[in-house]
Amino acid sequence: MDLSKARDGASLFALAAVLMSAQPVNAADTTVTFRTWSPIVETTAKMAVATEAKLPGIKIDYKIFNYPDYIVDLHTRAASDDMPDLIGLEPGALTRQYQDFLLPLQDCAVKSWGADWKSKFFPLAVDQIRLGNVKGDENYYALPVLTQTINMWYTIPVLKEAGLQPPKSYDDMLKMVPKLSGKGIATMLVGAADGWERRDVYMQLIHNVAPGLIYKAEDGTAKFTDAPFVEAMTVWKKLFDDGIIQPGALGLSVSPQAMELTEGGRAATFPQGAWWQQQATRPNPPELSVALNGYAPMLFPDVTGKGRPNDPLGGIDLMIGISKKSKHVDEACKVLADWVSGAGAQELINTFNDLPAFKGINPQVYQSDNQKAVWTLFTEEWLPKVRYARQLKSPAVKQALEDALAAVASGDQTPAQGMATVQAAWQSQKN
Amino acid sequence: MATVELRRVDKTFGTHQAIQGLDLSIADGEFVALVGPSGCGKSTTLRMIAGLEGVSGGAIVIGERDVSHLPARDRDIAMVFQSYALYPHMTVAENIGFGLKLRGTRRSRIAELVDEAAETLQLKEVLGRKPKELSGGQRQRVAMGRAMVRHPQVFLFDEPLSNLDAKLRVHMRAQIKKLHRQLTTTTIYVTHDQTEAMTLADRIVVMNHGRIEQVGTPHQLYGAPVSKFVAGFIGSPEMNFLEAVVDEAAATCDLTFADGSRLSLGEAHVGLPAGRPVTLGIRPEHLHLAGPGDPQDARLSGVVEVIEPLGADTLIHVIVAGRTLVARLAAEVGDRIALGVDRTRAHLFDPASGLTL
Amino acid sequence: MSMSSAPRSGSLAPYLFVLPATVLFVAYVVYPILYVICSSAYRWDGINQATFTGLANYIRLFTHDPAFVLAIRNAVLWAPLTILPQMLLGFAIAYMLETGVPRQAIYQAIFYLPAIISPVVVGIVWQRIYNPFGGLLSDIGFASGLRFLTVPFLSDTKVAIYAVIAVNVWQWTGFSMLLYVAGLKGLPTETLEAAKIEGATLRQTIVYVVWPMLRHVHLTLILLGVIGTLQTFPLIYMLTNGGPNHATESLPNYIFLQAFKLQSMGYASAISVVLMVIALALSLFQVRVLGARFALAE
Numbered sequence A: 001m002d003l004s005k006a007r008d009g010a011s012l013f014a015l016a017a018v019l020m021s022a023q024p025v026n027a028a029d030t031t032v033t034f035r036t037w038s039p040i041v042e043t044t045a046k047m048a049v050a051t052e053a054k055l056p057g058i059k060i061d062y063k064i065f066n067y068p069d070y071i072v073d074l075h076t077r078a079a080s081d082d083m084p085d086l087i088g089l090e091p092g093a094l095t096r097q098y099q100d101f102l103l104p105l106q107d108c109a110v111k112s113w114g115a116d117w118k119s120k121f122f123p124l125a126v127d128q129i130r131l132g133n134v135k136g137d138e139n140y141y142a143l144p145v146l147t148q149t150i151n152m153w154y155t156i157p158v159l160k161e162a163g164l165q166p167p168k169s170y171d172d173m174l175k176m177v178p179k180l181s182g183k184g185i186a187t188m189l190v191g192a193a194d195g196w197e198r199r200d201v202y203m204q205l206i207h208n209v210a211p212g213l214i215y216k217a218e219d220g221t222a223k224f225t226d227a228p229f230v231e232a233m234t235v236w237k238k239l240f241d242d243g244i245i246q247p248g249a250l251g252l253s254v255s256p257q258a259m260e261l262t263e264g265g266r267a268a269t270f271p272q273g274a275w276w277q278q279q280a281t282r283p284n285p286p287e288l289s290v291a292l293n294g295y296a297p298m299l300f301p302d303v304t305g306k307g308r309p310n311d312p313l314g315g316i317d318l319m320i321g322i323s324k325k326s327k328h329v330d331e332a333c334k335v336l337a338d339w340v341s342g343a344g345a346q347e348l349i350n351t352f353n354d355l356p357a358f359k360g361i362n363p364q365v366y367q368s369d370n371q372k373a374v375w376t377l378f379t380e381e382w383l384p385k386v387r388y389a390r391q392l393k394s395p396a397v398k399q400a401l402e403d404a405l406a407a408v409a410s411g412d413q414t415p416a417q418g419m420a421t422v423q424a425a426w427q428s429q430k431n
Numbered sequence B: 001m002a003t004v005e006l007r008r009v010d011k012t013f014g015t016h017q018a019i020q021g022l023d024l025s026i027a028d029g030e031f032v033a034l035v036g037p038s039g040c041g042k043s044t045t046l047r048m049i050a051g052l053e054g055v056s057g058g059a060i061v062i063g064e065r066d067v068s069h070l071p072a073r074d075r076d077i078a079m080v081f082q083s084y085a086l087y088p089h090m091t092v093a094e095n096i097g098f099g100l101k102l103r104g105t106r107r108s109r110i111a112e113l114v115d116e117a118a119e120t121l122q123l124k125e126v127l128g129r130k131p132k133e134l135s136g137g138q139r140q141r142v143a144m145g146r147a148m149v150r151h152p153q154v155f156l157f158d159e160p161l162s163n164l165d166a167k168l169r170v171h172m173r174a175q176i177k178k179l180h181r182q183l184t185t186t187t188i189y190v191t192h193d194q195t196e197a198m199t200l201a202d203r204i205v206v207m208n209h210g211r212i213e214q215v216g217t218p219h220q221l222y223g224a225p226v227s228k229f230v231a232g233f234i235g236s237p238e239m240n241f242l243e244a245v246v247d248e249a250a251a252t253c254d255l256t257f258a259d260g261s262r263l264s265l266g267e268a269h270v271g272l273p274a275g276r277p278v279t280l281g282i283r284p285e286h287l288h289l290a291g292p293g294d295p296q297d298a299r300l301s302g303v304v305e306v307i308e309p310l311g312a313d314t315l316i317h318v319i320v321a322g323r324t325l326v327a328r329l330a331a332e333v334g335d336r337i338a339l340g341v342d343r344t345r346a347h348l349f350d351p352a353s354g355l356t357l
Numbered sequence C: 001m002s003m004s005s006a007p008r009s010g011s012l013a014p015y016l017f018v019l020p021a022t023v024l025f026v027a028y029v030v031y032p033i034l035y036v037i038c039s040s041a042y043r044w045d046g047i048n049q050a051t052f053t054g055l056a057n058y059i060r061l062f063t064h065d066p067a068f069v070l071a072i073r074n075a076v077l078w079a080p081l082t083i084l085p086q087m088l089l090g091f092a093i094a095y096m097l098e099t100g101v102p103r104q105a106i107y108q109a110i111f112y113l114p115a116i117i118s119p120v121v122v123g124i125v126w127q128r129i130y131n132p133f134g135g136l137l138s139d140i141g142f143a144s145g146l147r148f149l150t151v152p153f154l155s156d157t158k159v160a161i162y163a164v165i166a167v168n169v170w171q172w173t174g175f176s177m178l179l180y181v182a183g184l185k186g187l188p189t190e191t192l193e194a195a196k197i198e199g200a201t202l203r204q205t206i207v208y209v210v211w212p213m214l215r216h217v218h219l220t221l222i223l224l225g226v227i228g229t230l231q232t233f234p235l236i237y238m239l240t241n242g243g244p245n246h247a248t249e250s251l252p253n254y255i256f257l258q259a260f261k262l263q264s265m266g267y268a269s270a271i272s273v274v275l276m277v278i279a280l281a282l283s284l285f286q287v288r289v290l291g292a293r294f295a296l297a298e
């Protein structure tokens, strides 16, 4: 070995040590690490500042990935036993996968909000934390930060100009088509290249045809091949064939293409959740999105012909868990609680990123009456009533459903064949 | 076979005039060499004849046809490049037969002709090889085979031997000469090796700065150069030059050199005015050790500085009148010798224009 | 060399010299391969307890997985349909630029541009171009009456893979062009002139002289193209994410889907093993049949 090289290395090391110790880190500070895909960096930064101000002695080290990168990162960290203190999670399969790395958080919840903590959250938020739990496991492996609804929106000036009302039934939509298509406007603009968007539409269809049945199929007490599923699938196909959904939808991603077309005034209605509100808070929003003036939410039109109103669907958008191996469980709990209901939460909610999980937090500033009306509708009328989860438990079934929706829409499979492949996927993941 | 005629040919590259008003007439079956210093326009001239460069003015006539504006492929010429320019992916046989194939010659006929060429050039053993598996000399012969197999009207050679070692060069020179005797195809041959030009060519064209300095047989150029430039270019070793002034021009031509020493040229160059500056040119082979037959005023004396033995004979460098003269003589370094001048072979040039007086 | 180079018996030196390379090879090649082969015999989500299932993953792969079949079909289509057009178009553009366009460098830069654009942007831009609802192609199609341009390229399961391939060709033709430009510049001028003098027409010059003399460029492009085929991920991920219904699925995209989104690391490993075997077979083919003399001009 070349000794001079070794000495160089040593001095470099010493230099690095000096540089590092020169950083203005208060020795007493505890750093809590956070990794996630949501919310976006700008929002997280504001939350961190607000929370650090409230919790002296705690520093928050956060990193935001896009979703695919995040799951790869999480996977790698789990494999090398290097989990962050705070872990961004989705209810269901993702939480289940990392369950062994997660600390049950009911103690943290009690400590933060008292024994009746559950009553302080919207019901769906509490229910869905345990979506991925094995039967009999009563633990809460995460606490919800943001919730969401899955619904439809309409573009107010587009309908007004065409002399139309928000559609309430399939027929209403059908009648809109000839009035809009000549103007290059989609009756329902769908970015159906994204599996989750296809699934969101189908979830609203199936809950219109047979509310709640899909969870029975997940549990094995009903079959995905049962008539209501095929019926909902048939309606899905008809939406394409009747020109309600715009041509080429299967090749269009939600972000940014479908969103841009929507904001360009080319969508009469479109499936998006409560998160669509945040369009108004982005820098330089297009005209329709300014102060959310151009949009209003609506329930999915009745497609059964029975005039049955659709229940809003929804779920937890983001929940956060704490690593079992965390060396700063108390601090992590404090940060998390602040993000759920404290100063951090207020920052988050101010961005209209999505709906709160904790009751009673509202944005401090509304830019318009419409924005306030939309917020109130979501938080006071719909959210307390949401009973049905957006998520499915099994990733394999979810994927099969998304594939079947594409196959049926493109005409490669009949609705019955499509649902048969979903049932087959359910069967094989059960084994 | 054909005559080749260049009529007032010009060539400019951008603003640079590479060839200026070139006139040249080459007889059917003649072997003409183009020589001249680097950059004088030899290749450009050849490439214009080949059709690889267009002419900027004037005309090129091959046979009776004005080919100035015909593409290369319609001129019926063949060219051998310095780099040989063989097709690396083809065998020797394919290389030689390529031009025939392009013209749609029958395969059996191609095979015959290739065979014939290979026979002449002693390439039969290597017909199946690729160029990279050949020696330099073999590659050179393939390039020649490729040219001759088509029996073109004119052969053009651009320094075809300069990539070969000296021995092979001499050998190939003989081959080319033999080939030309057999085929009697009109040939234009560019070289900067004047020995090559002298031994091969019927006539030599000496070029300088894009113009022709002189055209003539090797003998004419050697014996009667029109300028100091041609005189210096033809002959090896190069002609010696000495600056001098005419001091007595009545009956004989007497010269005085810078150091005051003198030389009388006798009656060879009478008629020059006294006091006129001239450049004396004398070839090394026209200097000899002065003997009793040499008049006192036809001698130059100096000290031997360097000896270059060449085997058959020896070159010596002698300091005369402050300049080095080369002579084809035997002597010892340090000897003080007197050189006899072959006065009828001495040349005088105008120092300003370089033209022969 | 006059020095004897036989290693002295008992000397460790020779082994020490190869040690670093060996360590790297084992750490970066052998270990991951063994790891993947091993995982492919398990039912495993990548995080939690794995269950040994023997060849079950492979059986499912080859008998029950239409998406895998599509991914293989797409690779088979992808290789020739990207490599050949990219070579021919790249060559044609390079040849035209090289033989008669002033300000060549500008055009080269323009043609090369797609190759340096991030796949994210390419995906977004081409979705937009292909979108029959107000996209560029369909607008042109409606305006000009060329109805085939109004096809929903990315949403038709029969057309989508060709639409994606076309984008790949668009993106990488400039790269082929660049290699061909370099190759053409390296061709000896005199050889091309010799062909001209010998009477070759433009077509004959290209077919008999220029194209064969660029053999090393062709081989390099084929090699890179095949590697690219087996690694096609970002473009497909951004443009179609393998859809609709796996019609544009690629093996890497499918591996990613199974491994991370569907939490089937074991199954994804089995697909990886298949991919590895294909890659190995192809590289053997290339070395043996085409000869590994890429990039070395003869």
Ligand SMILES: Nc1ncnc2c1ncn2[C@@H]1O[C@H](COP(=O)(O)OP(=O)(O)OP(=O)(O)O)[C@@H](O)[C@H]1O
Pocket (backbone or CB within 6 Å): B013, B016, B018, B036, B037, B038, B039, B040, B041, B042, B043, B044, B045, B192
């Ligand atoms: N394509 C070209 N563009 C610009 N100038 C050129 C070109 N080809 C030749 N020239 C110039 O024309 C002049 C004659 O060049 P040419 O190649 O004919 O010289 P040459 O006599 O063959 O020299 P050498 O003995 O070095 O081969 C030179 O000054 C050269 O720089």
Ligand SMILES: [Mg+2]
Pocket (backbone or CB within 6 Å): B042, B043, B044
């Ligand atoms: Mg030259």
